[in-house]
Amino acid sequence: MLREKYEQEIEAILARYPVKRSAVLPLLYLVQREYGYCTEEGIREVAEITGVSPTEVREVVGFYTLFYDHPIGRHLLQICDDLPCALRGADELVAHAARRLGIRPGETTPDGRFTLETVMCIGACHRAPAMQVDLEFVEHVTPEVFDRIVEDLSRDGA
């Protein structure tokens, strides 16, 4: 249960807003941290805490790209293939990544370690091609840089 485990954090989130509903997005991030994705149980907890209907919380999960209603890999590899990055080799990088991992963008490796996604502009166009690994920036990504990331994250415990 979220409420027992993160009592203080939840109180701190709620204290930031005069209206409880504003806590929906921050609480969904908490749900994803706890369960790995927005589970039905997590959605119901957020609904209870904020006084919003579960349907409305589900709608929020569906609207924003960083919320997932299904399990994803332990590591999220998001490569930007929007125009500025694509002008500097992003499409080739995506093709390389798909080959390296043996999956297509949007898929998760069979061992559940990696989810590969292509994403829209992440604000790193001056260091293109760029990606985010578990939402941390990695910039000037060459195929070699990508392979090293995959190797580092493939070690036991990563």
Added chain:
Amino acid sequence: MGRYILLRHREIADLHRLEVYVRHGGYEAWRKALTTMTPDQVIEEVKASGLRGRGGAGFPTGMKWSFVPKDVFPKYVVVNADESEPGTFKDREIMEGNPHQLIEGALLAAYAIQAERVYIYVRGEYRSVARRLEAAIAEAYAAGFIGRNVLGTGYSVEMAVHLGAGAYICGEETALLESLEGKIGHPRVRPPFPATYGLYGKPTVVNNVETLANVPPIILHGAAWYRTMGTEKSPGPKIFCLSGRVRRPGNYEAELGKITFRDLIFGEEYGQGLLEEGRAVKAILPAGASAPMLPASALDTPLDYESVQAAGSMLGSASIIVLDDTVDIVWAAYKMVRFFQHESCGKCTPCREGTYWLRRVYERIVAGRGRPKDPELLESIARQMAGKTLCPLGDFATSPVLSSLKHFRREYEDYLRRAVETPAGVPA
């Protein structure tokens, strides 16, 4: 005074730390306003400076503040840090390198309209940037610049970071407010505008990060000083985001109207020319994907709001993406249309359906299966979208389509002729 007004961290190491920021004049404007100026005087000074919103619309900031009713409480300031326009990465650098200048500007805005709370809405992908900002806010609280009874003046203000979760539309100010209220980011019908009916239905000012970073120097040095930079109608400094097929992409700070596209792309202290020798500029996107592309004949246009508009586009957020003669314009337009189709929030039918069909037509053209009438079809779809949606996204989505057809129709025709001569899938 150094070379930079906004990107001061490039000259001052560790400027993101409060102690360093204060040592270099930080929070002096905040102290000055709180102890020697009335809220109205702050608004008047910003009005007199001619500062225009740096998020894209270029609306006069002081005027925006003056629309807020005086007798309705509580009031809010919301910082738009949802920087998501393709090719835009300036707010990120301010928040990473010079976060206190943004915080100080947001505090000044709050005091000017007598807001009790400031939210900084940071896009979800900027989680690491938000952490930097949160650390700076904590420092400012500890130093007594934020909180109850600031500097013993009786004025109290709170500030918090709110993380978005991946949606370009939330950069539109009413969608941003909906998102901050815990809902999906659907734009609201305007009027009423946020100045009277904003966050939780209360008077709210929404300003871009870079806009607010301009405010502390204006208050500290005065509107007359600020107006010595830039042009009469576009005063002050601006950060230009340069990306695409250039040798040295990056953020460049310069006075509005004092440099041209050519200076920015080829200047020694700016982009230093194209990525590959012997290439030429084919097209310029002055404001990411949202404003019409311009052909190389526009290279000598000065970079200010009026001049870029006169050239047939918009300066917008000044996110200049350079396309050289290696770039397939139809493919580039497809990439941008794909962006808008992905980011359309789905509320307005012309945008939701229009972006979908634009994408479908582009997909078949670039796959070599275009039909001879496709250019007319694209124009027809675009006409059914422009001006028919609640927010500008529907208009933005037509920009790459109509401008590329206007300036580079030949490239579409080449695609379509090849499609007739060698249908995709059939060996030539």
